[in-house]
Amino acid sequence: MDQDSLKLSVAQAALDVIQPQLESNTIIGIGTGSTANMFIDLLANAAHLFDGAVASSEASAERLRGHNIPVYDLNAVDRVAVYVDGADECNEALELIKGGGAALTREKIVAAVATEFICIADESKWVSVLGSFPLPVEVVPMARSHVAREIVKLGGDPVLREGVVTDNGNAILDVYNFPIAQPLATEAKINGIVGVVCNGLFALRPADRLLLGTTEGVRDIKRPEFFLDS
């Protein structure tokens, strides 16, 4: 099976998981990227079963509208039942690196609001230690040199993502050569640098459930803490 087939398999699995829970007032959070796009396209067939969506990027909002799925401003909704999004890397604690599509800040905001976060990814994203994928950091443009110097002090090699302006008008630094042994501490430390808007580590708010597409089928990996509490 090629990577796109694996992505499609997890997009379908996510729809299968959420469809029984959909009600006429349900708002779904929608991520960004090629896997999320496949989920959006499949979700279009179930559009009559829920109210609408909040999107983590202008690109996803446009795709949703293209399927006549209503897109709400996050400030206008009380509750996001579930957030479905891809990842650039995931580990067994369901901690993630995200932001390859430069949408990390809005992704993190929608994930924070959502009751449940379902991550959909193909097996190429599965790692034992996060950090082979360069960690995206969204920065206020005037602070990018300052933030880059501070990241060098932490041991990383930050590189400006040329030509990219986020939906929030900011720049992205991609941090190379930065294996992340302690995701929680690293996420907090980078957030503490003045000028950082957000970083692509999702450890403070990991996924609750990971649908991982493998050549043997879709693995359904649940974060025990979430499923014990709910």
Ligand SMILES: O=C(CO)[C@H](O)[C@H](O)COP(=O)(O)O
């Ligand atoms: O974080 C993201 C965008 O900011 C995406 O979820 C991540 O880059 C994975 O993308 P894809 O599904 O295309 O592999």
